[in-house]
Amino acid sequence: MSADKSTSWSYTEGLPSEDEVLLRARERSHELGVAPVSPGVGAALTVLAAASKAQTAVEIGTGAGVSGVCLLRGLSKNSVLTTIDVDVEHLKAAREAFAEAGSPANRTRTISGRAADVLPRLTDAAYDLVFIDGDKQSFPSYLEQAVRLLKAGGLLIINDALDKDRVSDPAIRETSTVTLRQVGKAVRENENLFSSLLPTGDGLLLAVKR
Numbered sequence: 562m563s564a565d566k567s568t569s570w571s572y573t574e575g576l577p578s579e580d581e582v583l584l585r586a587r588e589r590s591h592e593l594g595v596a597p598v599s600p601g602v603g604a605a606l607t608v609l610a611a612a613s614k615a616q617t618a619v620e621i622g623t624g625a626g627v628s629g630v631c632l633l634r635g636l637s638k639n640s641v642l643t644t645i646d647v648d649v650e651h652l653k654a655a656r657e658a659f660a661e662a663g664s665p666a667n668r669t670r671t672i673s674g675r676a677a678d679v680l681p682r683l684t685d686a687a688y689d690l691v692f693i694d695g696d697k698q699s700f701p702s703y704l705e706q707a708v709r710l711l712k713a714g715g716l717l718i719i720n721d722a723l724d725k726d727r728v729s730d731p732a733i734r735e736t737s738t739v740t741l742r743q744v745g746k747a748v749r750e751n752e753n754l755f756s757s758l759l760p761t762g763d764g765l766l767l768a769v770k771r
């Protein structure tokens with residue numbers, strides 16, 4: 562293994578050149594104290610959304626809309642992104658970002674509420690893509706819900722899967738790290754999923770439902 566992995570990581574994170582819309586959404590995220598996806602993850606979301614040809618997508622953890630704008634840019638023009646956040650100020654900022662990105666209002670369904678309450682109301686096997694980026698302690702139940710929501714062939718994307726490089730060190734037993742380790746194991750051991758863990762950002766765990 563080369564000693565330059567961190568240099569390569571920084572290099573790849575520095576490659577995406579983000580436009581004014583994303584930079585403003587990042588600024589609002591900062592003002593609201595929300596951690597948006599990294600530029601590398603944002604670019605990956607656009608590519609994955611485009612490659613998946615998803616018509617219906619769900620995002621858990623809207624924040625100020627950085628990841629939502631990246632997803633919308635990859636999704637086709639007639640697709641709908643359902644995005645859930647517990648914080649109305651975050652949703653308001655995200656709606657501004659979506660509007661600035663030129664996305665018509667009918668392409669996004671912003672739902673305010675706890676994801677644990679909202680997700681069970683969404684229809685089984687009705688979604689092509691699910692992106693999880695909400696409160697980490699709930700990732701195990703979001704994973705369960707995501708597998709239920711996805712159609713066969715649907716794509717699951719889980720952000721922060723390496724929990725700031727702590728997941729790989731078994732000596733680290735912090736709650737979020739243990740949770741994300743368990744989520745990774747549950748995905749790998751789920752016979753209905755093909756999966757791959759990318760080191761992009763803080764770790765992007767991808768899975769496709771068989």
Ligand SMILES: C[S@@+](CC[C@H](N)C(=O)[O-])C[C@H]1O[C@@H](n2cnc3c(N)ncnc32)[C@H](O)[C@@H]1O
Nearest residue numbers: 597598622623624627628646647675676695696
């Ligand atoms: C890491 S931020 C999401 C960032 C966003 N994906 C982006 O890249 O711009 C996590 C978000 O999850 C929301 N959140 C926290 N607990 C939640 C819950 N129980 N249900 C729904 N959203 C929640 C927070 O309000 C916050 O906006």
